[in-house]
Amino acid sequence: METISFGIHFLLISMHTFIYRSSFPIKKESLFHFHEDPIGFKTLVGGTKGVEIIKAPKSLQVGEEVILKVTILPFWKQTWIAKHIAYEKNNFFQDNQEQGPFRKFLHTHCFLDSPEGVTSSILSDEIQIDYFLWPISRFFLFPILYFMFRKRHALTAKHFGVKPKLIFCRYS
Template sequence: MPIFEKRTRIAAPPEKVFAFHEEPDALERLTPPWEQARVVEKTGGIQVGARVVVEVRVGPVPLRWVAEHTQYEAGRMFQDTQRSGPFKRWVHTHRVDPDGAGGSYLTDHVEYELPFGALGRLGGSHFVQRKLERMFDYRHEVTRRACEEAPRP
């Protein structure tokens, strides 16, 4: 099963980085502007049992992506699992760990499986990896900027 992982050091304490992900508009802020994605439903934040429904496009085809939060450790990690959507399987773990110098490491770990078996892997693996790299580069940069900027008076 393919795995994608992105890790970034952020010069902000782990509590601040985790709190950013708990903000009500975090998902919208983390969605790259070039993605054709629209949040249509959210319930419960990021704690276990919370749910989000996003309308995405795979080429010209609109799909609903339903994700449920399946693990939560306050200040440290949360996980969402696709219940239905474009992947055969998708489990996304978000971790925030102290770096030992007052900052933190943000790690997004995604285990996924493409639909259509070998055909899906052959036709989509490279495309999906590139798309994930671009998307998580954007997400980590948005998070870094939001968490490192000085608080407004």
């Protein structure tokens, strides 16, 4: 799949898109570099309870694969395979679930300029999601996604010694 132009990406957001957006008092290039560096993946995914990393990505480039073993229930684990399908340095990267617990899980990590100036940036995690019994399942998935991305943004901020400021969290 070709890299999606960043401007066009926003036109592709559907009604089943969960968005968690925070501002950070750091440059967007630094925020992107953290995600691009292996320490970013290890920090954000490695410490997650119930997630075992089988294969970590070597980069954010298109074609890289991530394989995780995730605990769904105490007695049920599932393999989750995601592949990076789009990348634009310092602007966004995107991974798509190829196998896993969801019917659809397309995650776009957006790095935006902040209206507060060049020393601030915005991280927007946007997940096009579909799960069994949608739209009912959207209600029990929301708190799971909310707490997961609140923790991920807090861990990102902790890496830089700053605090994130929640801007937006909801389905679009």
